[in-house]
Amino acid sequence: EVQLVESGGGLVQPGGSLKLSCTASGFSFSGSAIHWVRQASGKGLEWVGRIRIKSNNYATSYAASVKGRFTISRDDSENTAYLQMNNLKTEDTAVYYCTRPVLWLGFSFDPWGQGTLVTVSS
């Protein structure tokens, strides 16, 4: 079964840092880009960023709202992607999902992890 599992969420103060993990199973992790998407409570989905595969030089791209504060990385030997979040703001409070684009599904996202909640509050 193809599965993505996020972890690392929690409560952090404004200005603080947090690192989320996304652990994959059931597919070739090293051959798949990984995207992060977040959702504030009662709000819509917001794309956060993505990391490509080794043959694409692990290229990253970020939403304007997090650029310069968030960093995506991956460890293919551990089948895990990471989202390092620095200088967190209250507006970063959200459930964070990781997902993968699937070639044979037109690069749509499938599946999604269950999400991990990040709360930025003093």
Place this chain on the structure above:
Amino acid sequence: QSVLTQPPSVSGAPGQRVTISCTGSSSNIGAAYDVHWYRQLPGTAPKLLIYSNNNRPSGVPDRFSGSKSGTSASLAITGLQAEDEADYYCQSYDSSLSGSEVFGTGTKVTVL
């Protein structure tokens, strides 16, 4: 912040047909980038419903269909069922600035 606009809500009685629009621009849907649709049940992660404008993944009933024209796309649900009550999101790619994935504002479907 979303660049794809959806109606906040649509509703219908069981058995009826409802449609959800997704309006973009020349840098996303209008630039021929594919549109995908996701359904999100309360308290759960989004799940792929339609990919590449009008294709259903395995296991999705043919009550769900998608279409795309110009700078807009639509999702239609026929034979509405109580279990279809959920939030629905469109998604595409936007080539403006440095390029990014973009989601619609989301639509809440209510079964009356």
